Amino acid sequence: MDTGAARRTGGVARTAAPGRQERGRGVLEGAFALLDALRRNGDEAGVTELALACGVPKGSVHRLLDQLVGVGAVERKGNRYRVGPQLYRLGQAWEPHPGLRPAARLPLQRLRAVTGASVVLAVLREDMAITVSSVPGDLEPLLPVRDGIAFRLDTAAGKALCGPLRGGPVLDREDVMEGVCCAALPVRAPDGRTVAALAGMVPAGRGLDALAQGVAEAGAAVTRALARGGRRAPVPTTALVL
Numbered sequence: 678m679d680t681g682a683a684r685r686t687g688g689v690a691r692t693a694a695p696g697r698q699e700r701g702r703g704v705l706e707g708a709f710a711l712l713d714a715l716r717r718n719g720d721e722a723g724v725t726e727l728a729l730a731c732g733v734p735k736g737s738v739h740r741l742l743d744q745l746v747g748v749g750a751v752e753r754k755g756n757r758y759r760v761g762p763q764l765y766r767l768g769q770a771w772e773p774h775p776g777l778r779p780a781a782r783l784p785l786q787r788l789r790a791v792t793g794a795s796v797v798l799a800v801l802r803e804d805m806a807i808t809v810s811s812v813p814g815d816l817e818p819l820l821p822v823r824d825g826i827a828f829r830l831d832t833a834a835g836k837a838l839c840g841p842l843r844g845g846p847v848l849d850r851e852d853v854m855e856g857v858c859c860a861a862l863p864v865r866a867p868d869g870r871t872v873a874a875l876a877g878m879v880p881a882g883r884g885l886d887a888l889a890q891g892v893a894e895a896g897a898a899v900t901r902a903l904a905r906g907g908r909r910a911p912v913p914t915t916a917l918v919l
Contacts, residue, residue, distance in 0.1 A: 707733055708741050712750065712764065716825065721757035768825075773800040774872040778810050780902035781864075781875070784895040785812045792891050794877035795822045798864070798899075799834045806835045806874060816878055820857055833861035837874035846889040856881050860889040864896045867904040875899065 714730040715722060724742070728735045742758055745751035749763030772778065777798075785796045795814035799806040806828040813822055828834050833849040840847065840863070849859040861876035875896045877888050 704741070707731070707737060708745060708750075711738065711741055711745065712760065715751065715758060715760050721754060721759045723757055727758070773802075773807075773809055774866065774903075776903055776906060777864075777873060777899075781810050781873075781899045784898040784902070785810060785875075787898075788812075788875075788877060788891050788895040789814050792877060792879065792888050794879045794888055794891075795820060796895075797822050797826075797828075797834065797876050797878075798873050799828060799838065799876065800873050801838045804830060806830060806832065806838055809873070814878070815880060816857060819880075820854065820878060822878075832876075833859040834874045834876040837861040837863045837876065838871065846892060848885050848889065850885070851881050858883065858885055858888075860885050860892050862889075862892050862896050864899050867900065872903075873899075 710731040710733065711727055714727050718726070718730075722730075724735055724738050727733075727742075728738045731738070733741075742751055742753070746753050746758075746761070749761045751764075752759050752761040777800075781798045785798060788794060789796050789812040793815040795816045796812045797808045798810040799808050801807075808822065808824055808826045808828070811822040811824055811826075816822075830836070830839055832853050833847040836847045847859075847861045849857075849861075851858060853859075857878055858881050859876055859878045861874050863871040864873040864875050866872045875892055877892045877895075879885075879888055
């Protein structure tokens with residue numbers, strides 16, 4: 678008998694029942710489906726909306742939401758629900774590449790200040806470009822940018838992530854969305870690997886040459902910060918509430 682996955686009681690090894698394992702996996706899948714539905718909704722949602730979005734019975738949605746509220750992953754306001762603070766805290770711990778987000782913070786803000794562009798830093802995950810850092814610009818609210826938004830790989834950011842190791846910027850002149858132009862370049866680690874893409878998006882009619890130059894300078898600044906370590910000084914533990 679494989680005792681590695683067994684529970685021991687009085688020296689006897691007992692494996693968890695397959696049915697219980699399946700039920701546990703089903704509960705987790707249901708909980709994550711609800712959390713993803715809340716994320717996609719972007720605002721508060723009710724039980725009926727969530728049940729329809731996830732294909733889960735309303736009774737199960739009620740039970741799962743109660744559990745998620747209990748651990749702080751979801752907040753309840755009357756009969757409406759939204760993503761909670763504990764989920765935000767957990768998400769902030771994810772680093773797609775060591776030190777990437779801290780290294781990109783100032784270069785992204787400077788690029789926004791100089792060009793007025795909406796700026797995003799995206800990483801490749803499966804078949805999507807996922808935004809891990811963003812600074813809203815002049816395109817708001819036509820094209821809101823937020824952390825966690827996914828882009829297709831046929832966008833400028835996606836092409837910069839998947840393109841050849843060397844080359845110029847990827848330019849989008851209203852190819853994906855009318856009224857929006859974009860310049861994107863890969864962001865490289867000090868060893869030359871592509872770890873992200875940096876993209877600036879502006880209203881149509883603005884010149885892309887200056888934006889592309891700004892994106893290139895910002896990307897180089899991120900690479901330099903990564904070479905220095907890219908991390909912020911740790912906050913003293915006496916200042917933290919864990």
